[in-house]
Each structure stands twice: as structure tokens, then as C-alpha cells.
Amino acid sequence: MTALSLRGIRKSFGAVEVIKGIDLDIDSGEFVVFVGPSGCGKSTLLRIISGLEQATSGDTVFDEEVVNDHTPFERGVAMVFQSYALYPHMTVAENLGFPLKLAKADPQEIAAKVKAAADILQLGPLLDRKPDQLSGGQKQRVAMGRTIVRSPRIFLFDEPLSNLDADLRIEMRLEIEKLHKRLDATMIYVTHDQVEAMTLADRIVVLRDGSVEQMGPPLDLYENPVNTFVASFLGSPRINFLNVELLDSDASSCKLLLADGSHVTAPFSAGTASVGEKMKLGVRPEDLSASGGDFSIPFRMEIHERLGPTSYLYGRSGADSIVAEYRERGAVTPATLTTLGVNSAHAHLFDANGLSVRNRQERVS
Amino acid sequence: MRRASSTMRRLRRHVANSWAWAVVGAFLVFALFPVYWIVLIAFRPRDDIFQYPAALMPTNLSLDNIRFIWFGTETSEPIIGFLGNSMLISVISSLIALSLGVACAYALGRFRIGGGFLPMWILSQRFLPPIALVVPLYLMYRQFGLLDTYFGLVILYATFTIPIVVWLMMGYVESSPPELEEAAYIDGAGYWTAFTRIALPVLKPGLSVAAVFTFIFIWNEYVLAFQLAGDDVATITVYLPRLRSAVAELYGEIAAASLLSVIPAIVFAGVMQRFLVRGLAFGGLK
Numbered sequence: 001m002t003a004l005s006l007r008g009i010r011k012s013f014g015a016v017e018v019i020k021g022i023d024l025d026i027d028s029g030e031f032v033v034f035v036g037p038s039g040c041g042k043s044t045l046l047r048i049i050s051g052l053e054q055a056t057s058g059d060t061v062f063d064e065e066v067v068n069d070h071t072p073f074e075r076g077v078a079m080v081f082q083s084y085a086l087y088p089h090m091t092v093a094e095n096l097g098f099p100l101k102l103a104k105a106d107p108q109e110i111a112a113k114v115k116a117a118a119d120i121l122q123l124g125p126l127l128d129r130k131p132d133q134l135s136g137g138q139k140q141r142v143a144m145g146r147t148i149v150r151s152p153r154i155f156l157f158d159e160p161l162s163n164l165d166a167d168l169r170i171e172m173r174l175e176i177e178k179l180h181k182r183l184d185a186t187m188i189y190v191t192h193d194q195v196e197a198m199t200l201a202d203r204i205v206v207l208r209d210g211s212v213e214q215m216g217p218p219l220d221l222y223e224n225p226v227n228t229f230v231a232s233f234l235g236s237p238r239i240n241f242l243n244v245e246l247l248d249s250d251a252s253s254c255k256l257l258l259a260d261g262s263h264v265t266a267p268f269s270a271g272t273a274s275v276g277e278k279m280k281l282g283v284r285p286e287d288l289s290a291s292g293g294d295f296s297i298p299f300r301m302e303i304h305e306r307l308g309p310t311s312y313l314y315g316r317s318g319a320d321s322i323v324a325e326y327r328e329r330g331a332v333t334p335a336t337l338t339t340l341g342v343n344s345a346h347a348h349l350f351d352a353n354g355l356s357v358r359n360r361q362e363r364v365s
Numbered sequence: 366m367r368r369a370s371s372t373m374r375r376l377r378r379h380v381a382n383s384w385a386w387a388v389v390g391a392f393l394v395f396a397l398f399p400v401y402w403i404v405l406i407a408f409r410p411r412d413d414i415f416q417y418p419a420a421l422m423p424t425n426l427s428l429d430n431i432r433f434i435w436f437g438t439e440t441s442e443p444i445i446g447f448l449g450n451s452m453l454i455s456v457i458s459s460l461i462a463l464s465l466g467v468a469c470a471y472a473l474g475r476f477r478i479g480g481g482f483l484p485m486w487i488l489s490q491r492f493l494p495p496i497a498l499v500v501p502l503y504l505m506y507r508q509f510g511l512l513d514t515y516f517g518l519v520i521l522y523a524t525f526t527i528p529i530v531v532w533l534m535m536g537y538v539e540s541s542p543p544e545l546e547e548a549a550y551i552d553g554a555g556y557w558t559a560f561t562r563i564a565l566p567v568l569k570p571g572l573s574v575a576a577v578f579t580f581i582f583i584w585n586e587y588v589l590a591f592q593l594a595g596d597d598v599a600t601i602t603v604y605l606p607r608l609r610s611a612v613a614e615l616y617g618e619i620a621a622a623s624l625l626s627v628i629p630a631i632v633f634a635g636v637m638q639r640f641l642v643r644g645l646a647f648g649g650l651k
Contacts, residue, residue, distance in 0.1 A: 050551065072551040073550065099551075
């Protein structure tokens with residue numbers, strides 16, 4: 001069942017258009033993550049869904065009902081803000097109970113629901129404290145607790161973890177995941193952190209400059225990015241791009257000229273790209289290896305960064321900087337390693353405009 | 366070597382500190398001596414006041430001046446009525462100025478009503494020195510029957526202090542995060558509830574600053590009160606100069622009255638300061 005549909009949403013602030021026509025359907029119980037660099041419009045889109053911001057045009061539809069003119073409360077959304085936005089003059093219990101109090105709920109019912117939410121998030125011992133007596137992680141829990149007591153139709157999260165330190169961020173990420181499973185609720189989550197997006201989402205929506213670049217399940221986007229932007233946004237360390245020129249192409253393979261003048265034959269089609277076209281070969285660090293692979297590229301190693309079982313090799317291939325994952329334990333030196341093997345099944349070829357040729361092919365066919 | 370340098374540093378800090386103390390001390394003497402002198406005169410018998418050379422230390426203490434001011438005489442009314450007038454007018458005017466001013470500041474600061482022009486226009490209401498308005502105000506007040514009434518003084522002082530409140534509170538509104546009210550909207554609050562239940566409590570420290578400003582401004586105002594208040598609603602600032610008469614120089618009595626007239630203002634500022642400090646400890650964000 002569709003919980004939320006956006007139809008042709010546009011938003012301008014003065015002369016600046018920040019959302020440029022977005023259509024999106026979100027299923028009930030789905031966890032959708034809006035991801036993109038700062039200024040891409042992801043927070044604005046979330047605020048339009050919440051009702052805090054009015055779209056300039058387009059419809060927001062909740063459960064088949066157009067809610068453009070509904071207040072946030074009438075829409076039945078709950079939101080966790082980046083700054084938590086806990087009411088500083090109220091205790092944790094009062095913060096949690098505030099929405100119920102506004103709804104003129106019975107005090108006993110309020111107490112019961114506050115207790116239930118506090119139990120889920122282990123806030124019991126903190127109920128009488130004021131927000132300034134809480135740590136960052138605790139504030140975060142309270143902010144999440146405030147959304148639970150309402151049993152909202154849709155949960156909205158606006159970069160909720162960006163003020164936490166690394167360890168706490170992982171802990172709270174798991175907490176949110178658990179919450180999603182437990183409540184089976186529709187959740188929309190905004191972040192610029194691709195790790196959060198990859199780990200939390202049922203579906204990722206990658207935004208750039210107010211438009212959707214691509215949406216789909218995390219691994220789909222990771223394996224089949226439509227363009228260099230999506231390819232480089234997802235994955236850490238980032239995907240490598242090698243500047244290549246297309247020499248020849250047929251239905252099952254293509255011949256590429258690397259920057260150092262060597263030729264390689266890759267076992268996939270270059271689609272409709274024409275011979276002589278400047279292209280980019282995208283290869284993720286884990287698809288490069290010290291030995292093996294379908295073809296090799298020259299590599300000049302600069303730094304070997306050891307993280308334990310895996311380590312990363314930083315260097316160059318011609319003029320392009322390269323990061324490769326290295327899973328063997330032995331030491332490696334620039335002298336012993338001069339080429340890297342490419343696992344071509346996961347390599348991506350992008351045309352001069354940055355579009356994936358696979359994707360271009362699909363569009364053509 | 367290290368020890369020597371740390372000793373030097375400590376010494377230098379010590380010297381710098383002593384200088385700071387000397388400057389602050391000199392300023393305190395300069396600022397507080399007149400107050401000290403007023404206290405001294407207020408509790409001195411008449412003969413000692415005119416003693417020459419004057420004694421810098423307390424001499425014979427007497428409560429005559431205080432008694433004169435407190436109970437009044439045939440020619441002079443007791444001070445309590447004037448203090449009462451001042452208190453009534455100051456409190457009511459301040460309450461009106463604060464409640465209208467903070468609502469106005471919230472609208473201007475949060476919703477950008479009136480763009481950049483309206484706040485400036487509001488502040489411009491205070492560009493004129495009050496004395497410039499005295500004659501037209503007097504004529505208007507006479508016409509409307511507002512001379513020598515509480516209502517007349519209250520609307521006057523409220524009008525005069527609203528611009529100050531608006532400007533002061535706009536700063537607090539702009540620096541307080543809008544997410545708090547947005548969270549309240551999502552929780553089911555309307556604009557009014559978000560303003561009264563969330564924004565106002567957060568603005569409390571700013572409100573207490575504004576309250577101190579307006580209260581003390583109104584408590585101390587003389588020029589307008591002198592012209593527009595008659596015997597019925599005379600304030601403390603109107604009462605004080607009346608003690609200077611052609612027949613007698615009532616220095617001791619004036620000092621005693623001055624002393625009594627500053628006490629409410631000091632108490633009020635002291636009470637408000639507690640709210641101020643408590644307000645600074647707020648931290649619901651980050």
C-alpha cells in the first residue's frame with residue numbers, strides 16, 4: 001500500500017528553484033533514505049512532506065488523500081530534527097508527553113504512553129531530567145521517543161545523527177533500524193552520509209540540485225549507478241575513475257585506450273558510445289586486486305594504509321588517482337606491485353556526459 | 366630556569382591583576398561615593414549636614430529625616446503615596462510594553478513581517494528626545510482629559526518603552542532556534558500555543574532583561590511625569606524636587622527620600638538577575 005506520494009513537487013525560494021519537480025511513491029512500512037550533498041534539496045523535500053514548508057506546486061498525497069493544505073499535525077507525521085529540538089524548559093517526561101498533552105489526552109494515558117516509549121528507548125532513569133542534563137545520545141533518544149508516543153503515520157528524520165560522535169552514531173543507527181523493525185512504520189530519513197543511507201534504507205533516493213538522480217534498493221544503486229555522480233556518492237572509499245578512450249566496441253566487448261597508452265579489452269559492451277569517444281571507466285576499490293582480474297591497469301603505488309585484515313593502496317594510474325582494496329597480509333612495495341587486476345563484471349563505463357553506458361543502453365532499448 | 370620563568374609569569378600576572386584592581390577600585394570609589402554621601406546625609410542630624418569641613422565618616426546617627434519622609438508633615442505628604450504611584454505605573458506600563466513588545470518582536474523576528482523596514486520604523490519612535498514631545502502631549506492630554514490620570518501615564522510609558530522591548534527581544538528571537546516551535550507544530554500546537562508554551566519560556570532570560578530596562582526607565586522618568594502628572598498621580602521623581610523649597614534646604618530629607626526611592630528599583634533588578642542567570646543554563650539543542 002502506498003503511504004505517501006509526491007506528484008510533481010516544486011519549490012522555489014524567491015527566484016531560486018530548489019526542488020525541480022519530484023515524483024515519488026513510498027510504500028507503507030518502507031524505510032526510504034534521501035541522500036545527497038548539502039544544498040541538494042533533501043531537507044526541503046522532507047519539510048514539504050512534514051507540512052512545515054509549502055510546495056510551490058505539486059501534490060503531497062498521504063494514503064490517497066491530498067494533504068497540501070494540512071498542518072503537520074493533521075498529516076500525522078512525527079519528526080526528529082538534526083538539533084533534536086527538545087523543549088529546554090520541560091523534563092524528559094514532559095517532552096515526551098507534550099504531543100499527548102496538546103491532544104488533551106487523559107493524564108493516566110499520557111503517563112502510560114510515556115512509560116512505554118521510555119521503556120523502548122531505555123529512558124526510564126532520565127524521565128525527570130531537563131534536556132541540558134542529557135548527553136548527545138540521550139537527547140537523541142528523547143527526540144526519537146517523542147515521535148513514538150504519537151504513533152504517527154510517517155516518521156521523518158532530518159540528519160538525526162550528524163551531531164553525534166562516530167561510536168554513538170553507529171549505536172543510534174542500529175537503534176533506528178530496530179525501531180523500524182519493531183514498529184513496522186513508514187520512515188523517511190535524510191542524510192548526507194552514504195553509510196547511513198546504505199545500511200538503513202529499503203530504498204535510497206539520490207538527490208542532486210533538486211532533482212532525483214536515481215532511486216532504488218541500496219545494492220542496486222551501488223551495483224548499477226546511472227551516472228558518475230551516483231557512482232561516486234555511494235561507496236567508501238569512493239569509486240575510481242580512469243580516463244579512457246573507446247577504440248572499438250561490439251555486442252560483448254570493447255577495447256579501451258588507457259591514459260598511459262596501453263590498450264585493454266573489457267568483456268562488456270560500450271553500448272551506443274561511438275569510437276573515439278572520451279569515457280570514464282569506473283572501478284570500485286574492492287574490484288581491483290593485486291593479482292588476477294579480467295584485465296590489468298598500470299599502477300604506481302604511493303601509500304599502503306593498513307586497517308587490519310584489509311588495507312588500502314593509494315596511488316596513480318597515469319594521471320588518475322586510484323584506491324585499491326588489498327586483502328592479502330603480506331607487505332607490498334611500489335617495486336613489487338606495478339599493475340592492478342580489474343574485476344570487469346563490476347566495472348562501469350560512463351560516457352562523456354557521465355551517464356552509464358548500461359543505463360544509456362537501457363534507455364535506448 | 367623553567368621555575369624562574371613561571372615565577373616571572375606569576376609575578377607579571379599578579380602585577381597585571383593589581384593594576385586591574387586599582388582601576389576597578391578607582392572607578393568604584395568614583396561611582397559609589399555619591400551614593401555613600403546620600404546614605405550619610407540621610408542618617409545625619411541637620412546640624413551635622415552643614416558642618417564644615419564635612420565629616421567623611423558617619424557621625425551622630427539620626428532617623429529624623431527618614432521619619433519626616435515616611436510620615437510626612439503638614440506641608441509635605443508621606444512618601445508612600447508617591448512610591449505607590451510610581452510602582453503602580455511602572456509595573457502596569459512595563460507589563461503592557463513587555464507583552465505587546467515581545468509579541469511584536471516575535472512576529473518581526475520569526476516571520477519577517479514588514480521586511481527590514483518595519484523594525485527600523487519602530488525604533489525611530491525613540492529618536493526624538495521626550496522633551497520635544499512635552500508641549501504637544503500636554504495639549505493633547507488636556508483635550509482628552511488624560512492629565513493627571515494613571516491611564517494617561519500608563520499608555521504614555523508603555524508607548525515609550527515598546528520600541529526598546531521590540532528591539533531587544535528581536536535579537537533573542539532571532540538567536541533562538543525555530544526548530545523548537547516547528548517541533549511544537551508537529552506535536553500539534555498552533556501558532557499561539559507554540560508561542561506561549563515553547564517560545565516564551567525560551568525567551569525568558571531576554572524578557573527579564575527587557576523587564577529591568579523598561580521598569581527602571583519608567584521608574585526614573587521625570588520630564589514627562591513632571592508635565593503630565595498632577596497631585597493625583599504624582600510619581601516619586603515628581604515628589605523629590607518638591608522637597609526643595611524657598612524657605613528651607615531640606616538636604617537630609619531629600620537624601621532620605623532619594624534612598625527610599627532607589628530601593629524598589631534595586632530589589633527589582635536583583636530579583637530579575639536570578640532569572641537571567643538561570644536562563645543562561647538552558648540547553649535543549651545540540
